[in-house]
Amino acid sequence: xxxxxxxxxxxxxxxxxxxxxxxxxxxxxxxxxxxxxxxxxxxxxxxxxxxxxxxxxxxxxxxxxxxxxxxxxxxxxxxxxxxxxxxxxxxxxxxxxxxxxxxxxxxxxxxxxxxxxxxxxxxxxxxxxxxxxxxxxxxxxxxxxxxxxxxxxxxxxxxxxxxxxxxxxxxxxxxxxxxxxxxxxxxxxxxxxxxxxxxx
Ligand code: GRF
Numbered sequence: 368x369x370x371x372x373x374x375x376x377x378x379x380x381x382x383x384x385x386x387x388x389x390x391x392x393x394x395x396x397x398x399x400x401x402x403x404x405x406x407x408x409x410x411x412x413x414x415x416x417x418x419x420x421x422x423x424x425x426x427x428x429x430x431x432x433x434x435x436x437x438x439x440x441x442x443x444x445x446x447x448x449x450x451x452x453x454x455x456x457x458x459x460x461x462x463x464x465x466x467x468x469x470x471x472x473x474x475x476x477x478x479x480x481x482x483x484x485x486x487x488x489x490x491x492x493x494x495x496x497x498x499x500x501x502x503x504x505x506x507x508x509x510x511x512x513x514x515x516x517x518x519x520x521x522x523x524x525x526x527x528x529x530x531x532x533x534x535x536x537x538x539x540x541x542x543x544x545x546x547x548x549x550x551x552x553x554x555x556x557x558x559x560x561x562x563x564x565x566x567x
Contacts, residue, residue, distance in 0.1 A: 368393075368394060368395030368396075368448050368449060368548075368551075368552040369395065369396065369398035369445060369446050369447050369448050369449075370384065370388075370393075370395050370396065370397050370398060370447065370448075370449055370450075370451055370548060371397075371398060371399050371400075371401065371441075371442045371445060371447035371449070371450045371451070372384060372397055372399075372400045372401070372409075372413075372450075372451045372452075372453050373400075373401050373402070373403075373438070373450065373451070373452050373453070373455040374400065374401075374402055374407060374409035374452075374453045374454050374455055375402060375403055375404050375407055375409070375454055375455050375456040375457070376404070376407055376408070376409065376454045376456070377407075377408045377409065377454070378400075378407065378408050378409025378410075378412045378413075378453065378454065379537060379541070380453035380454060380474055380540055380541065380544055381397075381400060381409045381412055381413065381453050381454075382412050383540070383541035383542075383544060383545055384397060384451060384453065384544060384545055384548065385397050385412070385413070385416050385418065387545035387548075387549070388545075392545055392549060393545050393548045393549040393552060394549055394552035394553050395448075395449070395548060395549075395552045397413070397416075397418050398418075398419070398445040398446065398447055399418065399419045399420075399421065399441060399442065399444075399445040399447060400412075400413035400418055400419070400420045400421070401420075401421045401422075401423055401438055401441060401442075402420070402421070402422055402423070403422075403423060403424075403425050403434075403455070403456070403457055404422070404456075405422045405424070407422075409453070409454070410422060419445065421441055423437055423438055423441070425457070431457075431458070431459075431460045432460045432462050434457075434460075435459060435460045435462055435463040436462070438463065439462075439463060439466050439467075442467075448470065449467075449470050449471075449472065449548065449551055449552070450467050450470060450471040450472070450506075451471075451472050451473075451474075451544065451548060452471065452472065452473040452474070452506065453474060453544070454474075455473075456485070458510065459471065459506060461508045464506060464507060464508050469505050469514070469558060470505075471505065471506035472503055472504065472505060472506065472516065472544075472547060472548070472551070473503070473504055473505075473506050473511070473513070474501060474502070474503050474540055474543070474544050475487055475501065475502045475503075475504065475511050476488050476499075476501050476533060476536045476537075476540070477490070477491050477499055477500065477501070477502065478498070478499055478500045478501075478502060478518055478520065479502040479504060479511055479512075479515060479518075480511075480512070481496070481499075482494070482499070483510055483511035483512070484510060484511065487499075488529050488532055488533045488536065489529045491523070491532075492523065492527060492528075492529055492532055496523055497522070497523050498520050498521070498522055498523060499520075499521055499523055499532065499536065500518060500519050500520040500521045500536060500539060501518065501519055501521070501536050501539050501540045501543055502515055502517070502518045503515075503516045503517045503518075503543050503544055503547040504516055505558075505563075514558060514561045514562065514563050515561075515563060516547045516550070516551075516556060516563045516565075517543050517546060517547050517550075517565075518543075519539040519540075519542070519543050521535050521536050521539055522535075550565060550567070555567055
């Protein structure tokens with residue numbers, strides 16, 4: 368299965384996905400990495416592994432659909448079958464979602480539907496929850512609203528800062544995202560309404 372990864376930042380999830388592919392823990396390979404930020408370290412991580420890495424400059428496109436059109440063209444060029452958003456800081460357009468229905472995944476650093484949006488870790492901490500975690504879900508047209516594939520819980524400690532909590536959440540993410548992609552690659556995820564039934 369050809370995986371396309373979209374990332375804006377450091378790309379540690381990308382790294383975990385690439386390494387899991389190398390170890391045969393995902394029945395697939397990363398075919399292309401796309402970023403909306405030229406300085407994203409994710410691009411360097413991909414290049415280091417010899418994986419095509421493309422910076423797609425949002426400034427070069429008149430709106431979100433035009434940008435996503437260029438992204439989809441790239442993904443098609445590399446025959447991508449599943450798209451993994453890994454710290455991609457742009458909301459994908461309905462057009463993008465329609466092009467890859469239930470074939471786009473995202474990882475979110477909280478237990479959805481709690482604390483969606485870009486500050487999931489900080490929001491959970493500020494709210495005072497005792498347990499947070501991470502969620503891999505399919506992407507629909509809403510913000511972090513698509514069907515949940517896998518979740519992992521992480522305990523919130525009294526002396527946690529956003530950084531320390533995020534660090535422990537990250538550890539779970541590196542396990543969870545490769546597993547979700549492998550389940551998908553092996554056809555083990557069945558969607559029943561909003562529910563993802565895992566056949567293992
Ligand atoms: C992760 O915590 C993920 O949950 C969120 O963005 C972060 C990306 O981190 N969507 P990285 O770029 O993979 O290191």
